[in-house]
Amino acid sequence: MAILEAQSLTKRFGPVQAVDGVSLTVGQGEITGLLGPNGAGKSTTLHMLLGLVTPDSGGVTMFGLDLQKHRTEVLSRVNFSASYLGLPGVLHVREVLNSFARLYGLRDPRARVAEVAELLEIGPLLKRRTSDLSSGQHTRVQLGKALLNDPELLILDEPTAALDPDAGERIRNLLVSVARETGTALLITSHNMREVERMCDTIHFLAAGRIVASGSAAELAAHFGVVDLEEVFLKVAREGVPA
Amino acid sequence: MTAIAFAPHSTQARRRRIAGVVYRDLAAMRRSPIRVFEILFWPVIELVVWGYVTLFLQANKVPFIVSMLLGAVLLWQVLHRASNEVSIGFLEDVWSRNLINLHVTPVTPGEYVTGLILFSLIKIAGGLAVMVTLAYVLYGFGLFSVGIGLIPFMAVLLVLGWALALVAISAVLRFGEGAQVIAWSLVFVLQPIAGVFYPVSVLPEPLQWLADAVPASHVFEGMRAVLGGAPVPWDTLALAAGLDVGYVAVALWLYTATLRHARSKGRLSRFGE
Numbered sequence: 200m201a202i203l204e205a206q207s208l209t210k211r212f213g214p215v216q217a218v219d220g221v222s223l224t225v226g227q228g229e230i231t232g233l234l235g236p237n238g239a240g241k242s243t244t245l246h247m248l249l250g251l252v253t254p255d256s257g258g259v260t261m262f263g264l265d266l267q268k269h270r271t272e273v274l275s276r277v278n279f280s281a282s283y284l285g286l287p288g289v290l291h292v293r294e295v296l297n298s299f300a301r302l303y304g305l306r307d308p309r310a311r312v313a314e315v316a317e318l319l320e321i322g323p324l325l326k327r328r329t330s331d332l333s334s335g336q337h338t339r340v341q342l343g344k345a346l347l348n349d350p351e352l353l354i355l356d357e358p359t360a361a362l363d364p365d366a367g368e369r370i371r372n373l374l375v376s377v378a379r380e381t382g383t384a385l386l387i388t389s390h391n392m393r394e395v396e397r398m399c400d401t402i403h404f405l406a407a408g409r410i411v412a413s414g415s416a417a418e419l420a421a422h423f424g425v426v427d428l429e430e431v432f433l434k435v436a437r438e439g440v441p442a
Numbered sequence: 443m444t445a446i447a448f449a450p451h452s453t454q455a456r457r458r459r460i461a462g463v464v465y466r467d468l469a470a471m472r473r474s475p476i477r478v479f480e481i482l483f484w485p486v487i488e489l490v491v492w493g494y495v496t497l498f499l500q501a502n503k504v505p506f507i508v509s510m511l512l513g514a515v516l517l518w519q520v521l522h523r524a525s526n527e528v529s530i531g532f533l534e535d536v537w538s539r540n541l542i543n544l545h546v547t548p549v550t551p552g553e554y555v556t557g558l559i560l561f562s563l564i565k566i567a568g569g570l571a572v573m574v575t576l577a578y579v580l581y582g583f584g585l586f587s588v589g590i591g592l593i594p595f596m597a598v599l600l601v602l603g604w605a606l607a608l609v610a611i612s613a614v615l616r617f618g619e620g621a622q623v624i625a626w627s628l629v630f631v632l633q634p635i636a637g638v639f640y641p642v643s644v645l646p647e648p649l650q651w652l653a654d655a656v657p658a659s660h661v662f663e664g665m666r667a668v669l670g671g672a673p674v675p676w677d678t679l680a681l682a683a684g685l686d687v688g689y690v691a692v693a694l695w696l697y698t699a700t701l702r703h704a705r706s707k708g709r710l711s712r713f714g715e
């Protein structure tokens with residue numbers, strides 16, 4: 200069953216057609232990747248799915264509800280994390296999580312914060328200021344925030360972009376295990392081919408605001424007649440969108 | 443499982459989400475001693491300066507000056523802080539690149555603004571307690587000598603301050619962080635015509651008309667009247683309250699329209715990038 204359905208989303212910013220007719224669905228518990236070069240429209244697509252950006256045309260339905268009309272219900276069941284987000288810097292990690300647990304209307308914020316801290320192994324960070332965290336720690340705390348409401352769909356915009364390969368790998372493993380354990384669906388953007396290759400059940404390749412190919416990593420490689428996703432990426436990025 | 447939430451539209455969920463906004467601001471205040479210090483700093487400075495001005499004038503036998511000036515200083519602080527504290531709560535989210543995190547939560551604009559307002563009330567109550575005590579200890583001026591009128595006077599000013607803050611927040615949303623200066627200075631645009639320290643009647647006539655449209659001017663005029671021995675001017679206060687309703691309606695409309703505009707232009711994601 201699809202928990203997310205996006206129909207022909209388009210968005211233009213002045214002269215730039217950032218997103219040009221993107222349709223996609225995400226099923227329950229599914230891990231979906233949006234892969235594409237810089238400026239392909241990945242972030243804009245995610246932002247439309249989250250109601251941060253209003254599409255010029257097209258619509259978003261989540262859990263069978265129209266996003267525009269049922270913001271509060273939909274956003275209660277989704278969460279988001281991205282490498283470019285900050286957190287209130289003077290606050291201790293515990294306070295940040297406590298406040299977001301309330302913003303998500305949880306019945307027992309403290310218990311949930313404790314549980315998430317254990318899940319992400321950030322217990323030792325709870326008494327630290329968020330501004331004092333390393334980028335790896337910051338990413339974990341952001342993910343902690345994003346898991347507070349036990350989302351049915353977790354949207355992640357380049358979650359590992361700020362991390363070194365080792366920290367990135369840990370976060371990836373963590374994400375996949377959390378997703379499998381809790382049945383949370385993931386929608387993740389990346390320009391890291393290996394990342395999506397390893398994590399995702401389905402990959403949509405985005406270029407110049409359009410989905411140019413979809414499928415598993417193997418299917419995509421076969422579609423473009425190359426050996427792996429990296430070559431797909433280079434081929435599309437250099438030769439432009441195939442007809 | 444501990445991730446159980448209240449039904450999204452239930453009163454409990456709304457209260458919890460508003461509490462989240464207040465909790466965040468209280469924690470931020472607790473973690474930044476400067477912000478606690480702020481509660482004391484400006485009120486004390488203003489009181490000392492104006493207190494000495496009144497002492498000087500009093501020595502020159504100008505009648506009623508003491509209470510009127512000190513009352514004006516105290517009430518002006520109410521307006522000033524109501525406006526600034528709400529703006530600061532919002533700016534915290536801009537400064538810490540937290541705007542997106544906030545806007546992907548189920549918190550509605552109304553709940554967010556309510557949270558900011560509640561927090562401002564807590565801070566204003568603290569600042570006012572300090573000032574009232576100081577005014578009494580230093581100059582023997584009891585703010586409560588204004589009497590029952592004090593409650594509507596303050597209420598009109600608080601609501602006006604919140605409306606101004608919403609305008610300032612909208613300006614930052616619309617024009618970016620550069621517009622922060624509006625958040626600090628908008629309230630001072632009103633100061634000359636609000637008759638804070640002098641009667642509106644000293645203004646040139648066109649400005650007097652403008653002053654009539656500013657809820658605060660009725661409050662400061664009313665305060666002087668009451669301190670001069672007149673009864674509380676309930677009719678002009680009712681007018682001021684009516685004006686307040688208009689100001690808040692316009693400010694809320696502006697805020698929601700700006701939010702809509704920001705979503706359509708993709709501005710929410712551009713802050714702090």
Ligand SMILES: Nc1ncnc2c1ncn2[C@@H]1O[C@H](COP(=O)(O)OP(=O)(O)O)[C@@H](O)[C@H]1O
Pocket residue numbers: 212215216217235236237238239240241242243244707708709711712
């Ligand atoms: N808020 C915005 N205002 C103006 N242009 C934008 C905005 N957001 C994105 N763009 C432009 O839209 C295009 C797609 O951007 P984006 O969705 O961020 O791509 P990606 O995430 O794939 O790198 C880019 O050309 C970018 O400059």
Ligand SMILES: [Mg+2]
Pocket residue numbers: 241242243356
């Ligand atoms: Mg991006």
